[in-house]
Amino acid sequence: MAPRARTAPRKKPRQQRSQATVDAILDATARVLCSTGYDRASTNRIAMAAGVSVGSLYQYFPSKEALVAALVERHTASMTALVKSKLAEVATAPLAEACRTMIDAMFEAHAVDPRLHKVLIEQVPRVGRLEQVVSVEREVEALVALFLEARKSELRRSRLGATAFVLCNVVEAVTHAAVLAELEPKRAREVADELTDMVLRYLPADC
Amino acid sequence: MAPRARTAPRKKPRQQRSQATVDAILDATARVLCSTGYDRASTNRIAMAAGVSVGSLYQYFPSKEALVAALVERHTASMTALVKSKLAEVATAPLAEACRTMIDAMFEAHAVDPRLHKVLIEQVPRVGRLEQVVSVEREVEALVALFLEARKSELRRSRLGATAFVLCNVVEAVTHAAVLAELEPKRAREVADELTDMVLRYLPADC
DNA sequence: GGAATATGCGAGCTATCGCTCATATCGACA
DNA sequence: TGTCGATATGAGCGATAGCTCGCATATTCC
Numbered sequence: 001m002a003p004r005a006r007t008a009p010r011k012k013p014r015q016q017r018s019q020a021t022v023d024a025i026l027d028a029t030a031r032v033l034c035s036t037g038y039d040r041a042s043t044n045r046i047a048m049a050a051g052v053s054v055g056s057l058y059q060y061f062p063s064k065e066a067l068v069a070a071l072v073e074r075h076t077a078s079m080t081a082l083v084k085s086k087l088a089e090v091a092t093a094p095l096a097e098a099c100r101t102m103i104d105a106m107f108e109a110h111a112v113d114p115r116l117h118k119v120l121i122e123q124v125p126r127v128g129r130l131e132q133v134v135s136v137e138r139e140v141e142a143l144v145a146l147f148l149e150a151r152k153s154e155l156r157r158s159r160l161g162a163t164a165f166v167l168c169n170v171v172e173a174v175t176h177a178a179v180l181a182e183l184e185p186k187r188a189r190e191v192a193d194e195l196t197d198m199v200l201r202y203l204p205a206d207c
Numbered sequence: 208m209a210p211r212a213r214t215a216p217r218k219k220p221r222q223q224r225s226q227a228t229v230d231a232i233l234d235a236t237a238r239v240l241c242s243t244g245y246d247r248a249s250t251n252r253i254a255m256a257a258g259v260s261v262g263s264l265y266q267y268f269p270s271k272e273a274l275v276a277a278l279v280e281r282h283t284a285s286m287t288a289l290v291k292s293k294l295a296e297v298a299t300a301p302l303a304e305a306c307r308t309m310i311d312a313m314f315e316a317h318a319v320d321p322r323l324h325k326v327l328i329e330q331v332p333r334v335g336r337l338e339q340v341v342s343v344e345r346e347v348e349a350l351v352a353l354f355l356e357a358r359k360s361e362l363r364r365s366r367l368g369a370t371a372f373v374l375c376n377v378v379e380a381v382t383h384a385a386v387l388a389e390l391e392p393k394r395a396r397e398v399a400d401e402l403t404d405m406v407l408r409y410l411p412a413d414c
Numbered sequence: 415g416g417a418a419t420a421t422g423c424g425a426g427c428t429a430t431c432g433c434t435c436a437t438a439t440c441g442a443c444a
Numbered sequence: 445t446g447t448c449g450a451t452a453t454g455a456g457c458g459a460t461a462g463c464t465c466g467c468a469t470a471t472t473c474c
Contacts, residue, residue, distance in 0.1 A: 021422080055422065
């Protein structure tokens with residue numbers, strides 16, 4: 001493997017004008033990524049789209065990879081926050097309702113910025129820091145495993161680790177597919193229902 | 208979006224020595240892709256790794272994208288062949304056994320060259336020709352739909368097209384995830400079993 | 415106001431990329 | 445053995461990438 005690029009942010013913005021610059025750069029990164037794809041999204045182009053010089057960009061992001069990593073982080077953070085809070089909300093709800101709510105939450109979370117999400121998933125090489133960022137999924141998986149553990153008596157499952165793994169990936173996959181296919185809302189509802197149905201046949205002890 | 212690069216092969220090898228060259232180039236592409244990642248896998252580097260000059264490379268592949276596309280095609284072909292033959296084998300087997308066999312086959316197929324598979328999935332930008340290649344999945348999906356059609360009476364689902372879609376995506380997703388997460392064999396078995404169980408609760412009429 | 419610091423600028427450096435082409439060598443058939 | 449298309453070569457072209465650095469400007473603090 002080649003030597004890893006620096007990814008730690010070079011400096012922190014201290015004044016509000018520089019914070020605005022950083023935001024503008026990240027926004028521009030998202031736009032350029034969506035419109036040109038990863039390969040053609042050069043730092044010069046991004047800086048120009050942000051109305052900022054390359055120099056400024058490199059004051060806050062030591063490499064292109066770090067820049068994209070920061071964007072991914074910002075994007076996933078907003079998604080994960082939503083999912084986590086919902087998960088906390090349904091901690092004591094009946095199993096069926098909890099599942100329904102969580103699947104809906106996943107659809108919501110993916111609807112935040114679908115175009116950007118698609119580009120990030122499909123085009124951004126998951127190397128270096130980027131792969132760590134994506135591993136937020138692991139965290140969610142662990143939370144789901146805990147959730148299942150707490151409902152142990154209601155479930156037919158015993159290997160809850162494997163169950164959480166399958167569960168998370170299945171829900172993720174279908175949600176992704178639905179978002180990427182840009183289904184109209186009604187059809188998305190159908191898919192969500194279908195998915196919920198599947199999960200509720202899989203999990204509970206009673207059948 | 209940028210203009211699409213040429214991807215059709217430039218010429219076909221007519222002598223066996225040139226066929227050897229083409230193979231060497233594809234093998235080298237796989238190796239370099241695995242060891243350096245997509246971005247650093249330059250055509251010069253690949254040619255050198257193949258013990259061949261860049262010129263020779265460009266006699267058979269009009270662009271880097273075409274080169275990678277050819278590799279993806281070769282890789283998916285070997286995977287798809289395995290899945291298809293298994294699907295034919297279980298055409299008359301009991302539903303439960305068929306599902307179990309097919310899911311195992313999927314895990315097997317993904318285990319052919321996991322390192323390469325991972326790189327191809329994670330790093331290769333899915334643009335141009337590459338996305339078409341991935342659409343081999345559609346073909347498999349159609350076969351699965353036919354399979355389901357033949358078992359219509361045993362299933363609780365009615366819209367078999369949609370069922371095939373969900374089924375393929377779910378199995379694909381979990382298998383992918385298992386490979387990418389580099390699960391140890393024992394855990395992979397658990398996940399496969401869970402997945403099988405889930406599918407067998409989803410499909411059959413009796414429950 | 416003025417020193418100190420933070421921020422912004424952008425021409426341009428270096429490296430490397432994908433790719434071409436003039437030339438050399440090989441192989442099949444006469 | 446000679447001929448000619450198929451195959452192989454690799455120096456190097458033009459383009460563009462990521463990134464630096466000397467300097468200009470804005471802000472803060474005294």
